[in-house]
Amino acid sequence: MFFTDFDLEDEVLDALDAMRFEECTPIQEQTIQPLLDGRDLIGVAQTGTGKTAAYLLPVLNKLCKGGYPEDAINCVIMAPTRELAQQIDRQLEGFTYFMPVSGVAVYGGNDGQRYEQELRGMAKGADIIVATPGRLISHINLGNIDLSRVSFFILDEADRMLDMGFYNDIMTIAKQLPKKRQTMLFSATMPEEIRRLAANILTDPLQITLALAKPADGITQQAYICHEGQKPGIIKSIFKEESCERVILFTSRKTKVKEISLMLRKQGFNVGEMHSDLSQSERDEIMYRYKSHKIDMIVATDILARGIDIDDIRIVINYDVPRDCDDYIHRIGRTARAGTTGRAITFVSEEDQTFFGQIEEFIQQEVTKIAVPAELGEAPAYEPKKKSEKKNGGDRNRKKRNSNGKPHTKKGSAKPQGGEKKNTPEAVNKETQGDKPKQKHHRRRYHRPKKQNGENNKKE
DSSP states (O other): OBGGGSOOOHHHHHHHHHTTOOBOOHHHHHHHHHHHTTOOEEEEOOTTSOHHHHHHHHHHHHHHHOOSOTTSOOEEEEOSSHHHHHHHHHHHHHHTTTSSOOEEEEOSSOOHHHHHHHHHHHHTTOSEEEEOHHHHHHHHHTTOOOOTTOOEEEESSHHHHHHTTOHHHHHHHHHTSOSSSEEEEEESOOOHHHHHHHHHHOSSOEEEEOSTTOOOTTEEEEEEEOOGGGHHHHHHHHTTSSOOOSEEEEOSOHHHHHHHHHHHHHTTOOEEEEOTTSOHHHHHHHHHHHHTTSOSEEEEOGGGSSSOOOTTOOEEEESSOOSSHHHHHHHHTTSSOTTOOEEEEEEEOGGGHHHHHHHHHHHTOOOEEEOOOGGGOOOOOOOHHHHHHHHHOOTTTOOOBOTTSOBOOOTTOOOOOOOOOOOOHHHHHHHHHOSOOOOOOOOOOOOOOOEETTEEOOOO
16 A cells, blocks of 8 residues: 555655655554544554554644644644654654644653753744653653643653653643544554553544564574673674674663673674663763764664664674563564665573573474584574473472471471653655665655546555
């Protein structure tokens, strides 16, 4: 299905043309028309499927038609992290290049100049606010923002927001909004807490569910069953025969990010690191250097598992196995975005085998195992079920219990103690697509087909 099949305003079609958006992704195909019709909606789809455009385009189309107050905030978009808020804001700038629609991003970690910009945007009634929950709550408490005339309320990555403990903040913000509004909730998963949130803030929502929590088809998944000490050597062997450019390496703790980054630099790799100890300006600098190919590889915590908009990542490496299956999906979902292909490589140590076995069961797929290079020594066998049984307690480790089912304790033992210049659409698209060979592009306008016998001709 093509965007021209929808009844979109010329300004929206011009923006799509300039950004070279032509064919809809599945989530866009199924959600845009209901949203144009005014329905509340729940969209469940994995990352990298085009959810941002799926909700932005209908809202922008309605704002272009007019009928909404010019001196009020008309749309609030909630995002769990500032990185995702920035990503949404950049895409918004591209789509609104030909439209009289204004927007401002509101998130923490900024300097005083950025804070003043937020205040000016809210005071003048920016059409669209893209915000993180904590920062928006702060502005509400200070009386800096009026949400009484908002017409559209959007939650992006709602499951991530709930994981981060923002449920009460979301409900506080929702109480500031008028009851008569259109609400949209987008999420990669649909746990019970999301259903409870949806029941409280949406009215008779339509639910669209696509490829729930499964890796994209374009991802080649591989795993090394190894000892912890073999991991640095495996990295060196992987990039002995191929380029180390456009790589993200994930690990679970920020202390390990620093250790691994230092180790890779000693091996000669050009790496940057991303974790919560960095300031916002330092994070922005790392992302800029990565996007401009000044850094080949980023070593990061799960702070980068969502909310980054880079479409040309070739390889994702899980230096350790995430303890949550959804985290695995989001990590490897950084590659093979927008219909491309990529590789996801996971290092599985002996203590991680149980968790990786659970991931394989979750995705209903056995991940291809690659042999550790012979020069690194013998690798452990892959026996996740045996590791699980040992962890849960075999006869050797299981505590003896008394007739009441309580564990025996040794006699005498102690008891346990408890408004800047807009980016052009071409610039925004270049940022999301990476540096590609320049092609001569003639901007054209979409022309609506003439009506015949009361019906529109459709592109075949």
